[in-house]
Amino acid sequence: MKAAVIQMVSQDDVLANLQRAAALLEQAALGGARLAVLPENFAAMGRKDAAAIGRAEAMGDGPILPWLKRTARDLRLWIVAGTLPLPPVGQPEAKAHACSLLIDEHGEVVARYDKLHLFDVDVTDNRGRYRESDDYAHGAQVVVAQTPIGK
Template sequence: GPILPWLQRAARDLKLWIVAGTLPLPPDEAPEAKPHACSLLIDDAGQRVARYDKLHLFDVEVADNRGSYRESDDFAHGQRIVVADTPVGRLGLSVCYDLRFPELYGALRQAGAELISAPSAFTAVTGAAHWQVLVRARAIETQCYVLAAGQGGEHPGPRQTFGHSAIVDPWGRVLAEQDQGQAVLLASRDGAEQAAIRQRMPVQAHRRILSSDAVRPIAVE
């Protein structure tokens, strides 16, 4: 369709790297297969640098006008994490509902991520309850910058999304935020400060992953 060529032209014309997503795209090797909800990374020459297929699909019940969401009816699950080098640091890709799964973000950090993108369309209900908490938590625990573009407004379905796009730094500080409406949010990445945060609090080196064999129930008499 017209979306990908438009994104490539925009990246070339504006000399920008663009994280675009999500887009419904079939697997590259199986164009007739069920599509994935994809986030694409386009460089400033208009070339596709990376593709992330959303791992966690939104199959939930929500107390809003729509009530039920079944993303897996239309999309297939992704199978791998994706990181890519950019001019401002190593970027990990994620999408929306992924924010609820910290193990994904831990894997992105382990793969060298310094920034993590999270284009999202949280519902008004789930967003009001959890969006800002989750975005800040993922930034704090990974010690990464989180770039969280949040769709906001009224949509067919009916569906209402929460908005509140934000850029959060590795200490969990909200550097820029837009509640609703179109906006451009800007923030600088301070690589030296990020390195210092990671050095002073080396959570990645301290991480201990326990196997199920290490978990023992406690008997209560």
């Protein structure tokens, strides 16, 4: 069984990021991968509207979740969707989590992990600090899921 780990330089243009990810996932599938892992923030790196993106996705109005499901189904590929902003299930107005989804080859979400340890740090660069907790809520549990290449 083959797995692919995708590296890409995402920007704040969601549709351009999805287009680039699609090309890389297609390459992985053509190379025989059964599972591909996208990087953290693959779809919306640098966006300041994580809450709005998460609400739109939770309400079925965003482009990311339908794209993930369709791409997994079309390529017959399991996809670990790096992280994307998503509120808790059934709570579209709640603070988003940095969420990683596991999508199976049929386009179904089979697991969800909400990042437990957010990146909060003070540094000596021109920004001075990075606080994921400003935009995201902490997850509550570790998730282990069965895939075609193992757990």
